Amino acid sequence: MQRKSLGNTQCPIARSLDRVGEWWSILILRDAFYGLTRFDQFEQSLGISPNMLTRRLNALVEGGLLERRQYCAHPPRFEYVLTERGTDFRPVMLALLAWGNKHFAPEGESVTLVNKLTGLVADPVLVDRANGQPVSGPDYEMRAGPAAGERIHQRIAAARRAGR
Amino acid sequence: MQRKSLGNTQCPIARSLDRVGEWWSILILRDAFYGLTRFDQFEQSLGISPNMLTRRLNALVEGGLLERRQYCAHPPRFEYVLTERGTDFRPVMLALLAWGNKHFAPEGESVTLVNKLTGLVADPVLVDRANGQPVSGPDYEMRAGPAAGERIHQRIAAARRAGR
Numbered sequence: 001m002q003r004k005s006l007g008n009t010q011c012p013i014a015r016s017l018d019r020v021g022e023w024w025s026i027l028i029l030r031d032a033f034y035g036l037t038r039f040d041q042f043e044q045s046l047g048i049s050p051n052m053l054t055r056r057l058n059a060l061v062e063g064g065l066l067e068r069r070q071y072c073a074h075p076p077r078f079e080y081v082l083t084e085r086g087t088d089f090r091p092v093m094l095a096l097l098a099w100g101n102k103h104f105a106p107e108g109e110s111v112t113l114v115n116k117l118t119g120l121v122a123d124p125v126l127v128d129r130a131n132g133q134p135v136s137g138p139d140y141e142m143r144a145g146p147a148a149g150e151r152i153h154q155r156i157a158a159a160r161r162a163g164r
Numbered sequence: 165m166q167r168k169s170l171g172n173t174q175c176p177i178a179r180s181l182d183r184v185g186e187w188w189s190i191l192i193l194r195d196a197f198y199g200l201t202r203f204d205q206f207e208q209s210l211g212i213s214p215n216m217l218t219r220r221l222n223a224l225v226e227g228g229l230l231e232r233r234q235y236c237a238h239p240p241r242f243e244y245v246l247t248e249r250g251t252d253f254r255p256v257m258l259a260l261l262a263w264g265n266k267h268f269a270p271e272g273e274s275v276t277l278v279n280k281l282t283g284l285v286a287d288p289v290l291v292d293r294a295n296g297q298p299v300s301g302p303d304y305e306m307r308a309g310p311a312a313g314e315r316i317h318q319r320i321a322a323a324r325r326a327g328r
Contacts, residue, residue, distance in 0.1 A: 010274040012264025013194050013257060017187040019268070023178075030177050034306070034319060035326025045319065064267075085267050090300045091290040092259040093177060099256055100176030101309075103228075103249050104183070109309035110174040110316045115292060116303050123293040126255040128279060128286040132296055135288045136254045139280050142198070145265075145273030152274050155198060155209065162199025 010152050016092075019063040024048060024056045026096075029082075029089055032066065037079040065089065091126070098124045174316050180256075183227040188212060188220045190260075193246075193253055196230065201243040229253065255290070262288045 009015060019025075024046070031045050043053055057080055060066040065086035071079045094113060101109045113122040128135050144156050173179060183189075188210070195209050207217055221244055224230040229250035235243045258277060265273045277286040292299050308320050 011194070012269055012273070012275055013260045014191060015268040016260045016264035017190055023181040023186070026181055027178060030175070034323035036322065037326070088263055088266060092256060092263055094290055094299055095256040095259045096177050096180045099252055100180035102252060104179040105176055105311065108311035109176070110312040111176055112307055112309040113299055113304055114307045116305055120294065122299050122304055124290050124299045125293045126258055126288050126290050129289045130284065130287065135258055135277055135286050140277055140286055141280055143276055143278045145276040147269065147272035148274040156275075158200065159198035162201070
């Protein structure tokens with residue numbers, strides 16, 4: 001399926017999606033956070049065709065989220081390890097986890113995030129590091145940043161007119 | 165493009181992606197957070213074909229993230245408004261924004277999240293509501309929840325063997 005690239009947009013959300021906005025990619029990252037590194041591990045976990053898995057792994061390597069490392073010389077074997085950029089995706093993944101648990105787990109939670117020290121299930125909330133306030137609240141709004149072009153300014157002006 | 169549905173999986177991340185794991189959908193949600201509600205507003209903002217936009221809006225309505233409301237009787241006109249489930253997606257979006265700003269904005273930030281009271285740019289971090297600790301840290305791990313089936317138990321056991 002041909003798709004329009006989002007890479008030439010200024011929007012940081014669109015740029016992020018351009019790297020991971022395909023659900024196989026996000027599930028590969030999920031498994032990487034679980035500790036999987038080898039092609040056959042991803043293949044088994046995801047039930048994905050080898051062709052598709054190769055394409056998605058290559059895209060994640062090109063996007064700088066995974067690094068391909070040789071771990072065996074004879075025969076040559078490679079593993080896929082999260083880079084810093086890939087590791088930094090973890091909050092997005094955990095926010096997705098929390099949202100899925102709240103809205104799509106009518107039979108109860110299947111996966112939980114637990115504090116190892118207390119054994120208590122975590123309740124992830126996105127806050128501002130400066131003051132601990134939830135950034136989803138009414139005190140926060142999107143604004144054009146220093147590098148914003150005309151399109152971003154228009155979008156934010158439209159949001160302001162809509163009363164957000 | 166035919167795709168395998170993720171709806172029958174127990175994984176809450178996969179279930180979430182089944183509702184939004186297509187980048188047009190996430191960009192529509194982004195624009196809904198900006199305050200857009202009407203078909204022509206989304207169409208103009210996204211540069212998307214009317215057919216594709218109709219499909220994605222219908223999917224978001226079926227998934228319970230948007231509600232379709234009639235705002236004019238003659239002629240009949242409809243708007244698309246975030247539901248509670250859709251609104252709860254906001255932390256995922258803001259985590260994507262922060263990740264995009266950190267990794268894909270070499271020329272500087274185009275969109276920032278700002279505290280309206282202080283005027284300062286927010287630094288969004290995902291923490292445990294109970295203690296304010298970042299949940300991406302080493303004290304937190306994924307565990308099987310009460311509704312976990314065999315597949316989830318296997319995945320988490322594999323993660324433990326991998327040392328996560």
